[in-house]
């Protein structure tokens with residue numbers, strides 16, 4: 781699996797077909813800055829890399845469905861130990 785790196789952050793590689801499907805469905809947006817991804821919670825687009833999204837190997841795109849800010853809000857209800865465990869799993 782090939783990845784491109786920007787400022788130490790990893791962008792999971794998507795196939796052209798995945799990108800085309802994502803743009804058609806509104807989940808992705810191609811901007812002059814590159815590929816951006818829609819957060820299913822806050823409805824904003826952010827660059828599709830691990831600077832804005834947690835890495836999730838089980839997801840098709842390799843990224844969590846929610847942006848960092850939403851993810852933190854969701855996990856804000858968890859205990860500190862649970863959060864640490866999640867962060868370790870998310871490779872941040």
Ligand SMILES: [Zn+2]
Pocket residue numbers: 819820821822823824846847848849850851
């Ligand atoms: Zn969000």
